[in-house]
Amino acid sequence: MNQEKDGLTLIDIWRIIKKNILIIIISTVIATAAAIVYAFVMVSPKYQANGSVLIDTSSKKETGTDSIIAGLRYVPTLNDYLYEEKFLTEVADDLTNKGFYDTDYIAKLKENNRFPTLLNSLKSNLSISNTENSLIVKIYFSSTEGEFAQAAVQSIINKITTISADEYELLSGVIKEASSASGYYSVNNGRTTYILIGFAGGLFIGLAIAFIKELTNNDIHSSNDVEKIVDAKVLGVIPDFENKKGEKDE
Numbered sequence: 001m002n003q004e005k006d007g008l009t010l011i012d013i014w015r016i017i018k019k020n021i022l023i024i025i026i027s028t029v030i031a032t033a034a035a036i037v038y039a040f041v042m043v044s045p046k047y048q049a050n051g052s053v054l055i056d057t058s059s060k061k062e063t064g065t066d067s068i069i070a071g072l073r074y075v076p077t078l079n080d081y082l083y084e085e086k087f088l089t090e091v092a093d094d095l096t097n098k099g100f101y102d103t104d105y106i107a108k109l110k111e112n113n114r115f116p117t118l119l120n121s122l123k124s125n126l127s128i129s130n131t132e133n134s135l136i137v138k139i140y141f142s143s144t145e146g147e148f149a150q151a152a153v154q155s156i157i158n159k160i161t162t163i164s165a166d167e168y169e170l171l172s173g174v175i176k177e178a179s180s181a182s183g184y185y186s187v188n189n190g191r192t193t194y195i196l197i198g199f200a201g202g203l204f205i206g207l208a209i210a211f212i213k214e215l216t217n218n219d220i221h222s223s224n225d226v227e228k229i230v231d232a233k234v235l236g237v238i239p240d241f242e243n244k245k246g247e248k249d250e
Helices: 010-019 021-042 064-072 074-082 085-097 103-111 115-125 146-161 191-215 223-230
Strands: 046-055 126-129 136-143 175-179 184-187
Touching: 010 021, 010 191, 021 191, 046 074, 046 146, 064 074, 074 126, 074 136, 074 146, 085 103, 085 115, 085 146, 103 115, 115 126, 115 136, 115 146, 136 146, 146 175, 146 184
Parallel strands: none
Antiparallel strands: 046 136, 046 175, 046 184, 126 136
């Protein structure tokens, strides 16, 4: 005789959840609490600073509408140049001179050929943006230290606005400072995301434990369980009775 195994119905799922609600709640609370502790204790705060530069092509004898069109063509070039290793090296050296990097630390990085790692860190925290048809380009830099982020943006602006013809003739005299890095501000460092992940993870673990616990339980709890095993209808159920002494009859 073949035994037919039915899938879980919504009623079965609700019964399992209701029966194991305490396990689910405890798992969710523990995981969420752990995520909150991690987000506010282990994750460092993050700050961002910004400044802006203006693309001015008047030195290239471009005026009027031609100046705007020509200026817009410089945006991709400026973007690429900011991420060049040569330019970022100059920025790193400038920040070292200002005391944000230890001189011996930089020397060891260069000696061990690990200096590109620092440049990649600068690159990953740097971003630029500009609105369509605008000659103003905003420069952003993120860091766990607000003063460092501000100094990095200002260093980038200073370097990009003083490019000599020998360094890069195309951008020489074209980039002007529009606004300096006057401060820094706190930005979202993913704390909300960590907490949501902790909540969802705890809920999932709790549900997984509940369903595994139930699905691996082979005890017979009702006549429905008997019908599934023997593939036959139960004609009747003999209830338990208690005698006057409070003892169950066997």
